[in-house]
Amino acid sequence: MGTELTSDLPSERARHVLRILVEHYIREGHPVGSRTLSLTAGLDLSPATIRNVMADLEDLGFIAAPHTSAGRIPTAKGYRFFVDTLVRLQPMAEPDVVRLQGQLEDRFRGDAKAIASAASSALSALTSLAGVVTIPRQQKATLRHIEFLPLSGRRVLAILVVNDAEVQNRILDMDRDYTEEELRRAANYLNEQFTGRDLSEVRTRLRANLDGTREYMNRLMLDSIAGHAPKAGTESAGYVLSGETKLMNFQELSDVEKIRQLFEAFGEQREILTLLDRSVAAQGVQIFIGEESGYRILDDCTIVTAPYTVGDQIVGVLGVIGPTRMAYERVIPIVQVTARLLGAALNSDLNVGPDFGLRPDLNSGS
Template identity: 50%
Template sequence: MQLDNRARTLLKALVERYIADGQPVGSRALSKLSGLELSPATIRNIMADLEEMGFVASPHTSAGRVPTPRGYRMFVDTLLTVEAIDESALEGRLQARLQHSTSPQKIITNAAQVLSSLSQFAGVVMTPKRESVFQQIEFLRLSEKRILLVIVDQGGDVQNRMLLTEVDYTPSQLTQAANYINQHYAGQSFDQVRMHLQGELRQLRDDMTALMQAAVEAGSDAMSEEADNNVVISGERNLLSVTDLSSNMNSLRRLFDMFEQKTGLLQLLDVSSKATGVQIFIGGESQLVPMDDMSIVTAPYEVNGRIVGTLGVIGPTRMAYERVIPIVDITAKLLSSALSQH
């Protein structure tokens, strides 16, 4: 919806003032802040129009107005002037943290910490998605009909899963089954193995078929669970001091549910990885954001020219977007460079 210049100027002044002090903004304050030579009656009429269009709202306790999610969206999309920050100083600070990291995981952890410390909110990084492939499996007989499945992925990480079987397999049978899978399918995903085995297992003994099928199902579950934990969060406690997010127990519960479960957060970060540049998700407008008073500013990052993940800042809708946006943008570029060089 198009707004004329006066309405745009007043909406911009209102959002900036509300972000600064969190109090409803009245017509008298807007007259001074906007620099427009308008009568109080004219300003009230324009504000009434903005309220009717859904850009501002009037709290019951005050004659002033506050921005709505739609008002924030109009502000960040068309009215925001991004702060001209000292990029060289910021880059130097970020590079000092990222370059001293000894592994990709440490680089990512440091990036989340940098986002948190610079924004004073929570920093989040979705780690690069690793292909869910295994390098080797092994079966260990624990007791009658109880087998430990050991899975080694391509990065050398090890996961264990317990298998309860109907047959008491001998150690030699377990070795034979593991050798068959390793020789034929190492370096593939368990989903790929499942498709291959559907035809090939008919040629094997029935009792071995059941064991291999159980291993594939357990291995697939194990790799999926590992993929669900690929997000690093730093500075969650910063949000406890943000009254807008922690004003009541229900808000706090939803906030920490988001951090503990991570599913919704991962979905949002995955969506933003498919876009280019900085994206802003505003609570109350985007169903991906779990709280009305929360916003998330994100940007994708790359390794050797290929987008592999997303990072961002989680904070209140009443955040200084003009300052957070360049922090997220520059951090994404520096993380891309650090991981590509590692």
């Protein structure tokens, strides 16, 4: 009775026992009994004493017994306490960091989806879990070149090249037909005035001109660079998922029906996406353990996410999905580092891109 006020937090000793228990369970996968803990906790306590401690921990909701006489396993709340205050993070091995960096740099000049895909695979490979990376919002997108082509039925095909070599195209529905000459003039105007400028800047400048002459041309030009993220035909924004099949290796997900629902959710994208969005707000690694996600399908799963940034703008979220019983001490740093490196890779891409846009070596070369 009198202990209830203080019982929200476990004692020092209980915390130690909890840590050992969680670590052991994560490693072995079997419920952990008092005897095992007594032997491995390094506290020199008899099983009976450990049992008392475990009873306390169970009362607090940190651990639970799957059935009478089967040792204890951590609850979601137990994992939560573990990752918040007990876990001893294990920094990534330096060689792994270097390799990861290599996988993210280079050869992706401007192709947002490809680089996201590489990051996703890397996450999956490093953690043996499913990796997920949202396609980066191109906050900074500098215009390299634009071109219009007339289509039938008052539609216009706009092709724009941003950031060095990324080609986007979309079909604009206009309210009248345009001649080739008009389109050429519009393209010339944009190319002369705005090459090397950021798209958002182009947009505001165009908007400023809106009340001036030729506002119908303006409409065309504005539309062409509006919402510049998703490619026209391609399956719209979303995320890249890798290594889903790895999830089938875990006993806790060995039920076909569960797997099916999980994979269907992956296919839908919606739920996962809103979940990822939630961690855009936070800075740094965020963890959703079991029921915390709010999605029944993910009850036995943990999602570790981190936003990644270009400059100081958050442009996307990445993370891993796995069973609640995952190696948090390894996974958390991996997610953290990957987010940082992906941001860096995207950043260098941008810094380099515009330089190429000015083609400094063409003048001196040849």
